[in-house]
Amino acid sequence: xxxxxxxxxxxxxxxxxxxxxxxxxxxxxxxxxxxxxxxxxxxxxxxxxxxxxxxxxxxxxxxxxxxxxxxxxxxxxxxxxxxxxxxxxxxxxxxxxxxxxxxxxxxxxxxxxxxxxxxxxxxxxxxxxxxxxxxxxxxxxxxxxxxxxxxxxxxxxxxxxxxxxxxxxxxxxxxxxxxxxx
Numbered sequence: 001x002x003x004x005x006x007x008x009x010x011x012x013x014x015x016x017x018x019x020x021x022x023x024x025x026x027x028x029x030x031x032x033x034x035x036x037x038x039x040x041x042x043x044x045x046x047x048x049x050x051x052x053x054x055x056x057x058x059x060x061x062x063x064x065x066x067x068x069x070x071x072x073x074x075x076x077x078x079x080x081x082x083x084x085x086x087x088x089x090x091x092x093x094x095x096x097x098x099x100x101x102x103x104x105x106x107x108x109x110x111x112x113x114x115x116x117x118x119x120x121x122x123x124x125x126x127x128x129x130x131x132x133x134x135x136x137x138x139x140x141x142x143x144x145x146x147x148x149x150x151x152x153x154x155x156x157x158x159x160x161x162x163x164x165x166x167x168x169x170x171x172x173x174x175x176x177x178x179x180x181x182x
Contacts, residue, residue: 003033005037005075006075007077009096011041011080011082011096013085017083017163022123023123025166026180037071039071041092041093041096058107061102069106069111077153078118080120081123082123084137088137116150118150119151119153121153121154122141122157124137124156126159127160138157
């Protein structure tokens with residue numbers, strides 16, 4: 001991990017939310033040689049996903065999608081920074097994952113094969129949800145890692161509702177500081 005490249009994918013509808021604060025705390029514990037890239041998925045302007053697998057098929061990636069796919073492939077570790085929204089991942093995270101379907105099928109991309117060497121993580125704040133209410137979001141990423149033959153790094157899940165809650169939660173901050181080192 002000393003020479004890793006972590007891509008943190010911010011997918012909240014709220015800037016500087018609890019999931020992001022938690023992820024930034026966890027990132028502080030990464031070794032100094034690890035590169036960190038923080039990307040707000042809200043700024044990527046991905047187009048709505050159109051599933052063309054069984055009709056025309058996929059052609060080359062559009063420029064924005066190609067840049068995002070390249071950024072994704074450059075990472076050793078991909079961290080979804082995603083609050084729990086309606087028992088699942090936020091729409092921005094889901095849209096990004098939907099585009100993987102095209103990236104896997106783009107001519108000459110070998111996207112799926114290249115993703116197999118990476119680790120997938122989740123940092124998620126939720127609002128007093130029960131484990132079975134959080135499970136769909138966690139499972140979707142864990143199953144994605146399995147499907148892509150990636151390593152599942154795990155999920156850091158913390159109860160935090162109002163903005164700034166994480167900063168006052170010593171236990172959550174302690175969990176964050178140990179998360180990537182486990």
